[in-house]
Amino acid sequence: MAVTLALSYTAYSLADFHVSSDPVYSVSSYTVYGTPSFLSIRVNSSAPTNAVEFRVDNASSLSGFLALTPGGYSAVGNFCSAGATTFFSVLTQTGMLAVSGSAVSWIDGIETSSAQVQQGRHEVVIAGGSDCTLDLPGGTVVSGPSPSVSTLPMESESSQSCTFLVPYNSAGHVATIVFDGGTQVVDF
Numbered sequence: 001m002a003v004t005l006a007l008s009y010t011a012y013s014l015a016d017f018h019v020s021s022d023p024v025y026s027v028s029s030y031t032v033y034g035t036p037s038f039l040s041i042r043v044n045s046s047a048p049t050n051a052v053e054f055r056v057d058n059a060s061s062l063s064g065f066l067a068l069t070p071g072g073y074s075a076v077g078n079f080c081s082a083g084a085t086t087f088f089s090v091l092t093q094t095g096m097l098a099v100s101g102s103a104v105s106w107i108d109g110i111e112t113s114s115a116q117v118q119q120g121r122h123e124v125v126i127a128g129g130s131d132c133t134l135d136l137p138g139g140t141v142v143s144g145p146s147p148s149v150s151t152l153p154m155e156s157e158s159s160q161s162c163t164f165l166v167p168y169n170s171a172g173h174v175a176t177i178v179f180d181g182g183t184q185v186v187d188f
Helices: 002-018
Strands: 025-032 037-045 051-056 065-069 072-076 085-092 095-101 104-107 114-117 120-127 132-135 155-158 161-168 174-179 182-187
Touching (some): 025 182, 037 174, 051 161, 095 104, 095 120, 104 114, 114 120, 120 161, 161 174
Antiparallel strands (some): 025 037, 037 161, 051 174, 065 072, 065 085, 095 132, 104 120, 155 161, 174 182
């Protein structure tokens, strides 16, 4: 009898959760091995939602640009930081997006210093940059925080789908994505 009640309660709880007006999130992830390795986290939502914060361990995108250093994750004041791999996003128009300087860079998960992009939010990762700039479509050059550059490290396909590319150098970390409709946690 107790097992039947437990199963009935579980089924009821799940049904109640799925008919809620809050978004239901589906999270999938995979690892791309290299130097550094990347965890790609794809989030799909049943309803329009906005990501408002991304945390890795104790570092928050609300405190600055997220950076991976040999000692772990932290938030730094600029997207170009010597000895660190920073990850953030750029809101652009359609055109050529380029990273200038001596750093290795990835745009939307592809190792490249420039890419033709569509209008929207694109994730940029910069490894080992000490002096770099972003060349945005339309000719604007950005060397630090600006309205076009966000500390939230995501590529956004729509209001219901986004991808986070997280560089990492070891296991045992926790990524937390805070949305206006809920929170998702990914261990890696």
